[in-house]
Amino acid sequence: MDEKSDLMLLNPITGDKITLPPITTMECVKPVVNNDRVLEKYKMSFYDGELPRVEDTPYACPLDRYGDLVYLKAILSSDPSAGECTVMLIHQPYAQLSFAKVGDAHWNWLQMHSFYADCIHHDGCFYAMTEAGAIDVFDLNGPSVVHRRILPNLVWMVQKCYIVQAPWGDVLQIIKEESLDPEQPDGETYVTAYEVYTVDFFELKRVKTRGTGEYTLFTGKSTTSCFSVKDHPGLMANHLYFTHDDHEELLSGKDDPRDIGVCDLENDTRTNLVDPKPWRTWFPPIWFTPNLAKAVLQVQAW
Incomplete structure (x- = not known):
């Protein structure tokens, strides 16, 4: 984001930037100007597409705070430096979706669909998952958007949902569950567990897996990822690394400890990676995986 919360694509290694449409082209955003017609702040409308239009x-x-409050996650269809790229944005209010192709003048709002938690681009389409675990497919390749729900909500309560395409081609759905610990008498201690499912696109069902074998998962506010431990020997196989990803908690409790750790998917045990105190005043932690290929080529050219 820049100082006005407008979004851009940034390669943190090379410094290359690609501008995206202004924030004022989003359905939920209205600019507020002062007497001198200078942009002063934004107003976010609470509207989810239902008719007749009624909203709070x-x-x-403020301009520079808007993005922190409103942007939840951005998903790319492809490497933007390689050609055409579409950005799917999960944003407030109500965790809705808007998309823009590189070069577009405005954001395109996908109305009547809300409360999304994660999204991937797979086989030419975007697959967005709701907070309750339902999966919707959006085909943006034609003159109009084609939307279809391929999996329903889960029948049990979940805390978080993630979706990722594994290196071997399968799409995985990760469910984070939180329940009270029956062994603790205070009644306020929670136990967190993760379950992994393979999405069957032919029979339109979820199939629970025993884990990820020689692969490991990363979850958090950034892109959900899956890596081979053969390519990354420092990682533990069949484990899930997680960071604190509750959007409201990260905003309201910036001085609170962050929940950062690793979960063994085979025996459902978890271990904190670090003492959370050093992370208290940091931005929400993310997993960052740089692609050095372009940087290496530039160095060789020099």
């Missing part, structure tokens, strides 16, 4: 009082927010 718009929420006013």
Whole structure:
């Protein structure tokens, strides 16, 4: 984001930037100007597409703070430096979807669909998963958007859902569950567990797996990822590395400890990676995987 919360694509290794449409082209955003017609702040409308249009009082927010409150996750269809690229954005209010292709002048709002938790681009389409575990497919390749729900909500309560395409080609759905620990008398201690499912696109069902074998998973506010331990010997096979990813908690409790650790998928045990105290005043932690290929070529050219 820049100082006005407008989004851009940035290669952190090379410094290359690609601008995206202005934030004021989003359906939920209205600019507020002062008497000198200078942009002063934004107002976010609370509207989910239902008709007749009824919404709460718009929420006013400073320019530089808007993005922290509203942007939840961005997903790319491809490497933007390689050609055409579409950005799918999960954003507030109500965790809705908007998309833009590189070069577009405005964001395209996918109305009537809300409360999404994660999304991937797979086989030419975007697969967005709701907070309750349902999976929707969006085909943006034609003159109009084609939407279809391929898997329903889960029948049990979940805390978080993630979706990722594994290196071997399968699409995995990761469910994070949190329940009270029956062994603790205070009634306020929670136990967190993760379950992994393979999405069967032919029979349109989920198949529970025993884990990821010689692969490991990463979850958090950034892109959900899956890596081979053969290519990354420092990682543990059949484990899941996680970072704190509750959007509201990260905003309201910036001085609170972050939940960062690793979960053994075979025996459902977890271990904290670090003492959370050093992370108290940091930005929400993310997993960062740089691609050095372009940087190496530039160095060789020099």
